[in-house]
Amino acid sequence: MGATTIGMMDAAYFVGRNEILSWVNSTLELSLSKVEEAASGAVYCQLMDVVHPGMVSMHKVSFDAKSEYEMIQNYKVLQDVFNKLKIGRHIEVSKLVKGRPLDNLEFLQWMKRYCDQINNNHVNPTYNAAERRESCKGGKETNRRVVGMSSSGQSSVKSASNANVKTSSGAARRVTTDNSTPNMNGSGRSGGSSEAHVNVTKHTKEQASASIEDHVKQITELKLSVSNLEKERDFYFTKLRDIEILCQAQELSHIPVVKAVQRILYAAEDESSVIAEAQAMMEELDRDILSPGSQNMDDDSKDLLE
Template sequence: MATNIGMMDSAYFVGRSEILAWINSTLHLNLSKVEEACSGAVHCQLMDAVHPGMVPMHKVNFDAKNEYEMIQNYKVLQDVFNKLKITKHIEVSKLVKGRPLDNLEFMQWMKRYCDSVNGGGLHNYNALERREASKGGKEAGKKSAPSHSSTKGSTAAPKPPSSHARRNSNDVPSSVNTTNQSAKTSSKSSTSVYDEQITELKLSVDSLEKERDFYFAKLRDIEILCQTPEIEDSPMVMHQW
């Protein structure tokens, strides 16, 4: 089973819509963008579907939002790759950034790999049940470990606020709070617009770079071909040089 798939393989020509349909139908999800799977949890569950019992699902965080949480999911995925002797390199630093092209390429590879394992179909796999079991394990772990704040609360009763503190809090004008909230909302909306523009520019640059590399490789192949003894002395090649 090949795990290193060349960039010109047909796997990398599968479109986003087909990839999304495959993920959503296989795992009973409702993703609208491939990069929404950048946390690594989806990849772990896909491996769980094709290799039952190989993925420690209780370690997979489906609610990962921060990069350090996503990295933990990719560590689980890398451990599974190592156990299965899969040599595919996982570019974690790029995937966790949510870059569309990087996430699409890795998911294209995932689909090709999963298809090669099960022949294109996943049978008798209850994706919802496996996710709930994973989340249930995490909740049980949280309940069994009392927090530091709750321990302190059991030994000392909270102090009521002093009359001075209550008076200061009441003195804050409501107009100031309203102004601060509107400023924060405006800032968030502006940041969101900039983030979308940056993502589009990055995607455009990535596409141009891949197109450049593709045509350069073709030109290099032609150059090498023209230098072979059988072709180098042909009239057409001699005329060109």
């Protein structure tokens, strides 16, 4: 089944946000932190440029698009590519430009499935994403911003590492100083303090050990719970996938009941009226079957046969 015709219950739509963002950032050399940052359409255009080099008019793409009008221009470029490649996927521009996370996540999930199919799950090693963005409006600024964020991240890591080293060194010096301080009063309190310190340390270790055991037990229980949930999810997903395949059969696709089931399967998450619409489809079928006109038509058909 091609990526342009995958159903909403396909495994492609179960890819998480973190995996999607990691894939986009590694493929396009970007630093997106949210899926809605792709709402301008520029990211979608460049993803198509990765799998179909030269097909996208990158000089018409704007990575600096802020207004809906500028974003729509990017989607016009994307739609033009879809038309050239005869891709039947509908682009819901009015929803995507609003920056809603769910809509952009779904479209990115589809994009990943399409790109994986075209490239056989391999990234084009000769594609230079930063260089290709140079010809786009705002592309150079985007590249500088990505480089700046990368440098800032490395500096933060180095600073944190140096701070940890200094803290550890200071603690070590304090411990050394405390341990090397001689007992000046000669009253034998040093031995008593050491024994008390050993007892406290032993008690603390026992508490820590018990706490670790509790955490390990909780983690094990959570892992078992997650495993059971994943099995249950896969079970119901398989059932729904079987139903979807059955409903796509040519000999059944025209039946109203099948259409009602498909309406429920392909409904978006925020469509609260889908059940009512499916019921209305079935009630309309019942009215057509029981209407007097249908009975008269049957009688006429009988007369013609006689």
